[in-house]
Amino acid sequence: MLILPCPNCGPRNAGEFRFGGEKNARPPQPEAQTDDEWAAYLYMRPNARGVQTEWWYHRHGCGLWFYAERNTLTNEVLRTYLYGENTVNE
Numbered sequence: 001m002l003i004l005p006c007p008n009c010g011p012r013n014a015g016e017f018r019f020g021g022e023k024n025a026r027p028p029q030p031e032a033q034t035d036d037e038w039a040a041y042l043y044m045r046p047n048a049r050g051v052q053t054e055w056w057y058h059r060h061g062c063g064l065w066f067y068a069e070r071n072t073l074t075n076e077v078l079r080t081y082l083y084g085e086n087t088v089n090e
Contacts, residue, residue, distance in 0.1 A: 005080050008062045020055030021045070023067060049073055056080070 002014035022045045027033050033041065046052075051071050058064045069078040 002075055002077070004056060004068060004077055006058045006061060006064060007066050007080050007082050008064050009058065012058070012061060016058060016060040018057040018059045020057055020065065022047070023053040023055060051078060 003011050004014045004017055005011045006017075024041065024045065027037070027041055030038070049072055051069055054068050054070055056066055056068050058066075064082075066080055066082050068080045070076065071078065
């Protein structure tokens with residue numbers, strides 16, 4: 001069972017959460033993107049092995065969206081944090 005620590009509620013079963021996808025920086029000028037560039041932003045993800053930053057939503061709890069750094073090989077959650085906390089270029 002995967003335990004995911006919500007920054008607001010503490011450790012909970014991952015079944016309480018919704019996976020929101022890999023963290024993906026929004027283009028600085030979205031309206032200037034071509035259709036192909038916008039489609040790549042929306043749908044193409046590296047899906048890298050190892051540690052990645054992901055969005056998670058606590059749907060059966062406080063309703064908070066937050067980041068989780070998770071190792072995709074071991075499923076170990078290294079840390080969770082709110083948008084703007086200890087991050088660069090959000």
